Amino acid sequence: MLISLQWIRDFVNLPTDLDPRDLAERVTVSTAEVEGVTPIHIDAQGLIAAKVISATEVPKKRNLKLVELEIGGDNTVRTATAAPVLHVGSNVVFAPVGASVATTGVIKATTIAGAPSEGMILPGEALGIPLAMQEAVFLGDEFQPGQALPAKLFEDWVIEIDNKSITHRPDLWGHYGMAREIAAIFGLPLSSYPITPEAELSSSNLPDVAITIADAHACRRFTALRLEGVPTIPAPLWMQLRIGRIGMRPISGLVDLTNYVMADLGQPMHAFDADHVPDIEVNWAYEGETLQTLDGMERTLTTESLVVQSQGKSLSLAGVMGGLNTEVVDSTDSLLLESANWDPIVIRRTAHRLSLRTDAAARFEKSLDPANTTQSIQRFHLLAKAMYPEMKITGRLSDNYPGKPEPVVVAVNPQHVKRTLGRSCNLEEAINLLSPLGFSIEQNGDAWYVNVPSFRATGDVSIEADVIEEIIRRVGFDAVEPSMPRVSMRDIKMNPMHELEMRSLEFFCLAERFHEVNSYIWYATDWLKQLGMEAGDCIELRNPAAEGLHQLRRLMMPGMLAAVQRNRFHFSSFNLMDLGSVFEPHPQGDQEHRHLALVSARRGKKEENACLSQIKRAIGQWAWLRFGQQVTYTSASVLAECPWENPHRTATVALGDTIVGRVSVVEPGTRRAMDEHLSAWSIACAELRLDNLASLTTTTEKLGTIPDHPQIDMDFSILVPASSHYEAIAGQIAGFEHNLLKQIRYVDSYEGKSVGEGNRSLTFRTVIGSQARTLSEGDANGFQQAFETFVTKLGFAIRK
């Protein structure tokens, strides 16, 4: 929202040498964020009013007119202009030869289109009203031709307030409310709001405007005034300049005046052509009813649309936009002025449903002060009187106020003020701080009773904490001495799941050089299709970020494979990990699980074992370090949900008896489908569910011992078919029994020329020993023979 400093000065006598940037900073730290401060520096010299006495089209030059203007006495000047609506009798802002404004410099006599030009009709833009979009600024009778225009009218500063910082403060959506804050900040008095006394408007000699309200909740108050003698004239120059600077386009006296009051008090009003409005009824529209709004659009209404009607005919969309049938036009001389108070939710729904976010709707949505209705009409009347000397009241100020709220009084415990402020604040200080904002306080016993002014009582200030906020705002955050909290010590355990997650990420990063990536928690349908994957039963987004992004992921691997595809252009080998949530519909309540996904990818088809083995080494070390558990892999068949799994190279991962996930080599078809270049790559992947692991107790490691008598290590390499699986062989080897046997462990697996085509050599290390004696050579030979016999009986050969 834009604020004019010149306008603010109407209500607060700010020091003349005040730097507007300092003002902005003080408003920011005590009221609302100022986003910008812009000087309106026109530096007008010698501008005058000038009246058009003739206007002729320039042949062959469209849009250009030659005009003659009266500039006082019998003096006339000639100039050319592009102003389209200029006609004889128009009074405009004119810069004669020798005059200047900042953007044009000094105006010189020249020749335009072959005719002498003795000055310039100034466009709105040159006068600091960029939205005017007009080539001339029209004046009423306030300035006679030739009369000098006061330079200081054109000088101002525009302060931009961040709308988001005042959504909860309807009182700040007008200059008067903002002036109240500024007056309080600077410790200056605020002028009382200039209005026509109510008595002057409500003379009982005049007829009433009949107002009926069908729903007091939707329309809390409706106030009207009927006027006559308001011809179409331009608004006063000062008014046009002010509304122009704050982003509204000067249109005509009446529209500008309504807009002015809206920006002044924050209250939108509406003027009907009174000839069509004998009385007022506020009612719900009937389903399917249509209304042509001021923007020319035909709107279809529902029973949730609130309308202002007369004689059963809908005239306007309450609080949102007027109707075309009662639009005030040039011939209008009699009008009915509406100022009402609407339920914010009704307005928001209607504006939202019709996509009609008007200025009025935006303000009513914020829950305006019902006291504004009469005040705005009184304010309007005061300003209109000066503009329309012939104006008469034909229907007195009529007010239907069925939704009058109870005054808001908030009980405040001064101890709570002290607690929040960090120091005590007595009643006197509180009164001094709050009264400039319109609050008053009475003490009763230990409590303060704070009377909230009506303009802060529409939801903004309703509880003790709200009052405390006002106090601290007034004290100033910069006046607060920071101090560390005094806290109580409690024994709260670290969240085990979180610990597991963070330490796991650190482990995989440090120990096995995985790179952590993040991805979205929803599937991309196109990518799943590319992978040949069925998403399965997913929780879905009602409003996905884009088409095809509606399914929440059940697995992280599709996202990981997408990351592999993205990085293959830039790296020839890499390991990726991601830790995040996956989601599953469930009859007992949909579930969220935490998964860790690992991928190892290397260029070259023959790296599959290396990739898989790196992932497994990482998982094995992690499982031992984290949980003191060995990992076992059991071959598994491919899941329908995981079409990338190579059916021959997929296993489940178990910690002890708990299956925690799956590890596999990505099958060639998937690699090809991902990207043809990846057909020459090796990719292995694992996805682990962490949820159940957090509660797994870490067993303390049992350390080694030095035996009383030396032990002997003996390695045996066993030749097995290359296609056989470790899980089966290890299971059989583990069945060997011998009285000297202390330990058997896996050493390595080897395939190569020396073991023959189609074979694999698995090496196990046995340790033998005795508690009672040192072993002899005979013991060792005996053991070797026993073990070899055992292996041979299993059907395998020992590799010598």
Added chain:
Amino acid sequence: MTLDELNKQLAQIELQVACGVRELNLIDAVRSFESSVLGKQGLIGLLLKNIRDYPADERGQVGQIINRAKAKAKAIIDARLSEIEREAVAKESQGASDVDPTLPGDVESLGSLHPVTMVQLEIERIFERFGFTVETGPEMESEYNNFDALNIPADHPARDMQDTFWLNNNQVLRTHTSPVQHRAMKKFGAPLRIIAPGRCFRYETLDASHENTFHQVEGLVIDDEISIPNLIAMSKALLQEVMQRDVKLRVRPGFFPFVEPGLEIDMNCQICGGSGCATCKQSGWVEILPAGMVHPNVLQAGGIDPDRYSGFAFGLGLTRLAMMKYGIRDIRVLNSGDLRPIVCAQRLGGPILVNHTT
């Protein structure tokens, strides 16, 4: 042989040893030379054998003379032996001259954590030092936990489809980490000191500075006498620690339904230092920490008596902080999976000699 002659002969032998040993370069040759001089049949050995030829009263003196000469010869030979060993060691170390001590070590890439995770770990460490517990909550939240429990009314625009991702099970993707405030209050009661980092979601159109998926960290302190001055002091300590330097704060009113009073805490722009630049929109300040005193309705919803306890809460955009810290200009790279913009090049291979990338 007279004593005189003996002395002369010994001097002769000494000279012979000194010259002879210098010709020898192998340890074994020196050893056999040594026995040819000092051995029983050696030059000096034979002299010692003949000692009986001298009169008894001279034998002592002769023995002394010969032994002295023997020691001298031994010293000369030993000196040569150690000289040869030194030469051998010197030769061996020189022989390894194809080892270049200035060559970089084996080239292996380092792993990396996501920039957001790195910042999160840093923040967690800071707060653990202050005795905070790290709590987490689900990304799929109930409407109640995400809104109602946080005093966000039913008709609040934040609940609109344009702001919040809604699920077909009537839950939402949490729009902030604040639901963890409520969960923690329910779980632990007061007094309480937690931070809650995590992923959040807002319905946003993606561009260089807007993401629909981002990370926040929430902080919450509830105790007997928690005040605004406490909140300001804590914020300052936090930001100084994160930025690793003195920072200036500007505290101003802010409005969030779950706090009252609500505050916006700005930090002096770390890019321009406060003089104004594009990052701070020429204001010299960046909005960094929305905060405030926990709204009594929020305490109540969490089962905590607002008369008895007060508290403050704040939110910190982890994603934003990571972008500031690592100079990431486009927020979209963080969820793209592309390693290049989220990993330091030095981690990805050998030492870099020339680096013109920025």
